[in-house]
Amino acid sequence: MLRSILPLGVALLGATSVLAVDPPSCSLDKKCPKEAPCCSQYNQCGVGAFCLGGCDPRMSFSLDSCMPAPVCKDKTYKMDSLDRYRDISEYLGDSSKVDWVGQGEPLLYNGNTLLTMPPKSVGTVLATTTYMWYGSVKAKIKTSRGAGVVTAFILFSDVKDEIDYEWVGVDLNTAQTNYYFQGITDYTQTGNLTVKDTYNTFHDYEIQWTPDEIKWLIDGKVGRVKKRADTWNATANQWNFPQTPSRVQISIWPGGLETNAKGTVDWAGGPIDWKGEEIQKYGYYFATFGEIKVECWKTDKAPGTSKGISYYYNDISALNNTVVDSNKGTILKSFLGTGTDVNKGDTTQSGSASSTSAVHAIPGGGVAPGGVVPGAGNNQNQGNNNNNGGSGGGSGGSGSTGNNNCGTSNFAQECNPGGGGDGAQGSTNGNTNNSARGADRTLGSSALAVIIGIAGLLLL
Numbered sequence: 001m002l003r004s005i006l007p008l009g010v011a012l013l014g015a016t017s018v019l020a021v022d023p024p025s026c027s028l029d030k031k032c033p034k035e036a037p038c039c040s041q042y043n044q045c046g047v048g049a050f051c052l053g054g055c056d057p058r059m060s061f062s063l064d065s066c067m068p069a070p071v072c073k074d075k076t077y078k079m080d081s082l083d084r085y086r087d088i089s090e091y092l093g094d095s096s097k098v099d100w101v102g103q104g105e106p107l108l109y110n111g112n113t114l115l116t117m118p119p120k121s122v123g124t125v126l127a128t129t130t131y132m133w134y135g136s137v138k139a140k141i142k143t144s145r146g147a148g149v150v151t152a153f154i155l156f157s158d159v160k161d162e163i164d165y166e167w168v169g170v171d172l173n174t175a176q177t178n179y180y181f182q183g184i185t186d187y188t189q190t191g192n193l194t195v196k197d198t199y200n201t202f203h204d205y206e207i208q209w210t211p212d213e214i215k216w217l218i219d220g221k222v223g224r225v226k227k228r229a230d231t232w233n234a235t236a237n238q239w240n241f242p243q244t245p246s247r248v249q250i251s252i253w254p255g256g257l258e259t260n261a262k263g264t265v266d267w268a269g270g271p272i273d274w275k276g277e278e279i280q281k282y283g284y285y286f287a288t289f290g291e292i293k294v295e296c297w298k299t300d301k302a303p304g305t306s307k308g309i310s311y312y313y314n315d316i317s318a319l320n321n322t323v324v325d326s327n328k329g330t331i332l333k334s335f336l337g338t339g340t341d342v343n344k345g346d347t348t349q350s351g352s353a354s355s356t357s358a359v360h361a362i363p364g365g366g367v368a369p370g371g372v373v374p375g376a377g378n379n380q381n382q383g384n385n386n387n388n389g390g391s392g393g394g395s396g397g398s399g400s401t402g403n404n405n406c407g408t409s410n411f412a413q414e415c416n417p418g419g420g421g422d423g424a425q426g427s428t429n430g431n432t433n434n435s436a437r438g439a440d441r442t443l444g445s446s447a448l449a450v451i452i453g454i455a456g457l458l459l460l
């Protein structure tokens with residue numbers, strides 16, 4: 001089970017404001033406060049990016065705190081360029097200009113996109129900027145390999161409906177499939193599909209999703225079908241079936257992190273070896289993504305239409321009859337904005353963006369990384385084309401090796417606060433400590449969410 005968006009983020013509240021407080025957490029029973037109304041995918045409250053992709057209206061201050069979600073567009077993503085990729089710290093909701101948002105280190109290699117996981121990092125995750133409300137998505141993928149290394153290709157909605165493919169790096173002949181309804185943990189629904197050599201061979205993995213069934217296909221062959229009719233929950237009087245607009249998310253993440261729950265580490269094939277073969281050869285673990293094709297569900301009446309500009313929810317039950325296909329805008333003026341205050345921080349009001357309020361604007365908090373691609377110098381072929389960092393907060397120092405600044409300018413768990421020395425090979429004290437700090441505020445059930453929440457705190 002997977003949650004995305006890696007920690008990092010730029011202090012776009014103004015270069016000077018280093019946020020000293022942890023963001024408030026949120027859950028179904030504990031909605032976000034008015035001043036930080038948006039509940040992110042990682043169950044933390046904030047404004048700005050917290051109100052975009054992944055914002056859960058059920059846990060936010062009000063149903064309209066989250067920004068509406070851009071509707072489905074038929075699209076083939078070639079994955080041979082990062083021109084239309086942005087770090088979440090650089091995206092305000094204009095899906096006409098940006099196809100993918102994410103965090104971590106995507107790279108181009110041989111006309112494909114590599115999602116990488118350098119030593120001690122939490123990997124890389126990308127999500128589409130548009131949502132699918134039913135439809136089909138097909139991706140050409142070569143998975144990562146190695147104990148504890150997980151590759152994922154999923155559909156994930158803002159209310160945590162989820163349809164998955166996941167691969168663990170110790171079994172290169174199995175694709176695990178699963179689905180979840182509103183994030184309710186139920187690991188009994190896993191289904192394994194046999195597939196040959198997922199690391200060396202590109203296969204086409206496809207999800208076909210309608211209001212009545214989910215089909216998982218590999219290389220055009222149906223491997224599994226789940227019918228809505230078989231998902232009735234008599235207690236709740238509803239279908240435990242994914243039914244809400246979802247982003248396509250692709251990722252590589254460290255299931256085998258020592259600080260993860262034992263069940264997660266075991267599932268992922270054991271602890272990650274940060275000095276393993278892939279690290280030695282390439283400088284990082286990686287998964288390779290070729291063309292990804294999205295086809296929207298074609299229907300004239302709800303559920304599943306995509307005639308408007310955006311989707312929003314009109315009821316907290318978040319079932320398919322509560323999704324509105326609307327003409328509401330999706331773009332914030334600044335990272336101070338929210339669904340109910342879209343224009344906040346408009347740059348025409350100069351100075352407003354340097355607010356010192358301790359409200360978080362990018363999930364994960366903290367500031368952007370310096371050069372954090374340990375592999376960039378090791379293998380010339382892996383040309384690092386991740387130039388999207390731009391100037392914001394010092395991010396995107398592409399290709400520089402040996403930049404191991406710690407403190408607030410480093411990425412995720414690679415940093416060893418107080419440790420000094422070589423960040424990439426640094427001690428794991430940071431991790432251990434974070435595990436303890438994070439434990440009481442990880443409300444989500446998913447392993448990656450836990451990692452993200454923890455890593456985010458490290459930066460604060």
Ligand SMILES: *[C@@H]1O[C@H](CO)[C@@H](O)[C@H](O)[C@H]1NC(C)=O
Pocket residue numbers: 168171174176190191192
């Ligand atoms: C699916 O495959 C994984 C990885 O090989 C294995 O650990 C798991 O037990 C399998 N699950 C089922 C239900 O067969």
Ligand SMILES: *[C@@H]1O[C@H](CO)[C@@H](O)[C@H](O)[C@H]1NC(C)=O
Pocket residue numbers: 184186233234235236240
């Ligand atoms: C059915 O719904 C109830 C009430 O919402 C929930 O507690 C339970 O976990 C659901 N059952 C399953 C199998 O998901």
Ligand SMILES: *[C@@H]1O[C@H](CO)[C@@H](O)[C@H](O)[C@H]1NC(C)=O
Pocket residue numbers: 211212228239241243302303319320321
């Ligand atoms: C969604 O919509 C369909 C068609 O309107 C309806 O039959 C179904 O009960 C709704 N719920 C789910 C889970 O699909």
Ligand SMILES: *[C@@H]1O[C@H](CO)[C@@H](O)[C@H](O)[C@H]1NC(C)=O
Pocket residue numbers: 429430433437
């Ligand atoms: C862990 O964090 C606490 C405070 O959060 C700090 O006092 C302690 O020194 C940290 N330990 C390590 C090993 O970094």
